[in-house]
Amino acid sequence: MNNANAVKNDQSANADSRAGKYLTFFLASEEYGVEILKVQEIIGRMPITPVPLTSRYIRGVINLRGKIHPIMDLKIKFGMEETQITDETCIIVIKTTSMMMGILVDKVSEVINIASGDIEDTPSFGGDVNPEYLLGVGKTGGRVRLLLDIEKVITASDIINMKKAAAGEGKDAMAEL
C-alpha cells in the first residue's frame, strides 16, 4: 500500500508539471500544443521582413508595437514543407524568460485543459524525428495533440547561417565561370 502510494505520488508529481492549459494549433494536418502561460498573444498574418544570412526556418522579423521580433517557421524547423501564408495563418508570440519570438502556424485551434492522466510520454521514433522538442502526447476527446517544449524549440542557437552566404556566393561565382 505504502509502496503503491509512493509510486502514484511520484507519477502525479511528474505529470503535474505537464498538466494544464494548452493552446493548440495545426501544422499541416498535425495538431500541436504549447503551454498557455508561454503564449504572449496571437496575431493575424502581417508583413514579415526576411533577414538574409539566417537559417531557413527564420522567416524574418515583424514589428509588434514598436518592438522587433523574429519569426520562426515551425514547419521548416520540423523538417516539413515551408508554410504557405493563407487567411488562416497565424503568428503565436511566445514569451520565455530569456526571449520573445513568434512562431508561424497554419491554423490556431483551441485552448484546452489537459489532465495529467491524459498525457503520455513521447514514444521513441528513431530516425529523423527529434523527440527532445516534445513534452509528451496529449489525448483528449479522441484527438492526439503533440505537446511542444517550446522553450527548447526556440532557443536553438543556430539562427545565423554563415555557410549559406558563403555557399551562395561561391555557387554564383562558379556559375559565372
Add this chain to the structure above:
Amino acid sequence: MNLNRLAISLIELNPENPADLEEFKKNLLSCYNNTQGRIQNILKEACFEADAMVDQVPELQRNIIARLGVLLEQAMGSDETDISATTEQTSQVEPAREPDSIDVQHVMLSADLDADLLNEFIIENMEWATMAESAILDWEQNPGNQELLNTIFRGFHTIKGTSAFVNLDCVKDLAHQVESVLAKVRDGEHVFTRSYANLALKSLDVIKSILEQMKSSGPGQQIELPRGYQGLLESLRNFVPDEQVQEMAIPAEESMVEPEAAAPAYTKTNRGKIAKKEGEASSEQSASSNKIREQMTESTVRVKVDRLDKLLDTVGELVIAQTMVGQDNLIVSGKYHELNKKISQAGKIVRELHDLSMFLRMVPLKGTFQKMVRLTRDLSLKHGKMVSCITEGDDIEIDRNMVDMVADPLIHLIRNAVDHGIEFPEERRRAGKSENGRIYLTAGHAEGSIMLTVWDDGRGMNRQTIVNKAIQKGLIDSAERMTDQEVWQMIFLPGFSTAEKVTEVSGRGVGMDVVKQAVEALRGRIEVQTTEGQGCTFIMRMPLTMAITDGMIVKVGSQRYILPTANIHKAVRPQEPDIHTVNQRAEMLSFRDEMVPVIRLYRFFDIPDSLTDLTSGLLVVIGEGKQRCALFVDELLGQTQVVTKLLGKGMNNVPGIAGGAIMGDGTVGLILDASGIVSIARQQTNTTT
C-alpha cells in the same frame, strides 16, 4: 622632524644667518637618516644643495632655497603610498605610519535599512559629490569666491548629514573632517592653498568610491573601504597647511618674494582683512546661491530610465500610426477635405510630441567636461607642468546614451595634450610662450551635428617626424605628394600607434586609432589641424543622438534596406568603361582614379529577383581607405530617418545587418552594416579563390 616641518622651516630660514642654516642642515640630515628609498635619494640631493649654499651670495642662496623647496615637494610627493596621484601634497609623512593604511577594511551596511532608501541616498550623494567637485575646481581658480566655498560646504555638509542618517560612519567622519579643515579657510584662519583642494578632491574620490561599492551591495552587506582611507582621515586630522611650500614650489619666481610676505606672523593680518571683505560680500552671495539651489531642485524630476524608454517607444509608434493614417487611400484620394485638415492638424501635434520626447533623452555635457578639467589638473600636477583646461559650451546637450562614449576619446586627447602636447614650463618660456599651458575644450552645434574641439597651445606636430615614422612602419613609400593634412591624418592609422619613440619626439600618436574608432562608433568624424610650435586642434563632429539614423533606402529585388548616410560617399550609375574585371570574376569600379571592388548585394544576401546588369543599377561607394567598396543595388528609393532597434535575441549578430527600424508603413526595414559587409565579402573572395 617630518618633511612638512622641514619645509616650513625652510620658508622661515634666513640664509644670511649661518646658525639658521646650520640648524636647517642638521634637520635635513636627520630627516635623510630616517627615510629610505626614493625619498632618501631626493633628500640626499637636497643635502648637497644645502651644503653648496653656505658660501654663496644671497641671490644664489635664494635660488638654492627655491630648488630645495622643489626637492622637498618631490620627497613629499613620492612619500605618498596611496594609489591616487592627486594627493601628492596631502600626506603627513612619517613613513612608519603609512603601511597601516594599506590594510583593507570592511564596513557593514546597516541591515535594517530600506533598499530603496539606500538607493536614493547613493544617487543624491553622488550628485552632491559631483557638485562639490566642480565647485572645488572653480574655487582653485578663484580662491576668493565665498559663494563657491559655500557650495563646497553645502556639499560636504549634506553628505555628512545623510550619511549619519543611514549610519554610514566612514563617510560621515570623512565629510566631517573635510568640513573642519575647510572651515579654517572660510573663517579666515588660513589662506587657501592648493593642498586644501587636493585634500578635498581626494576625499570626494574616496566618498564616491564608497558610494559606488554601495550600489552593488545592499543593506546588511559588507563593503570594502578604499585603500588609503585611514591615511586620508589621518592627514585630515593632522592637517597643517603647507601653503608656503606650495607657493614656493610651483611658480618659481614668486617664491623669491613670498617667503617673507607669507611668513605666518606677517600674513595673519592680511588674511584677516581678506576674510573680512569676503565675509561682507558673502552674506548677500549666499542668499542668492540659495535661491539658485532652490530653482534647481524645483526644475528637475528624476524618472526611471525604463519608463522613459517606454514613453519614447510609444511616441515612436504613434508617429508611425499617424503616418499610416495619413497614407490611407481614403485620405490620399482627397475627397474628404475636412477630414484631411483634421488629420494634418493631428499630425503636427504628433510630430511636436516626437521632437519633445527626443529632448527628454538629452543631457548636458557639463559632467563630462568637468571630468576633463579634473583630469587635466591631476595630470599636470603629476607631470610638473602648468596646464589649465578651459571649457566652453558645457550646456550643449547630447543623447544620454552617448555621454559615456564621448568621454573615452576626450580622455585620450586630453591625456595626449598634457603628456606630449604641452611643454614643460622652461621650454615654454624659451619658446616665448606663457608658462601656463592651456587646453581649450569646446562644444557647439554645427550643421545639425555636434562639434567638439580639443585645442592645446603646445608644441604641435612635426611633419618630418611623422613622415619618417610612417615610412619606417611601411605605411607609405614617400610623402612627396602628400599634403600636410594627409600627413596629419596618418596618426590615426592603426599601425602608427605602437610607435612609442614618435610620441617622445613629436609628441603625438599614442593610440590615436583608438580615438578614431571611438568617434566612428558614434558615427562621427575626427580631424586634426596643427601648426608646429603653436599647438594642435582636434575637431570631432558627431550626430546629436545615436537613436536616429539618417539613411538612404536602397532597393534590391523585392527587398528594401537602409544604408546609413554617414557611410555613403557617392552613388553612381556606372558606364561600361568604368567597370573592370579581374580573372573574369572579381569586378572593380574606377572611382576618382581609384579602383574600388564591387560587391553585388543580391549575391551576398542571396536575393533572387534583383537586377544583375551593373550598368542598369546603381553602385554606392561606401567605406574608407582600404575598406572602400562599391555596393551594387537596384536603385535608391529615397531618404529616411529611422530609430535603430535590436532585431531580437539571437538575431543581433547577423553579418552585414546593423539592426532594424520601423518604416513608415509599419514594416521592419533592415539597416545595413557597411563595414561588416566589406569585411565578410573580403573573407568570402578569399575562400572562393
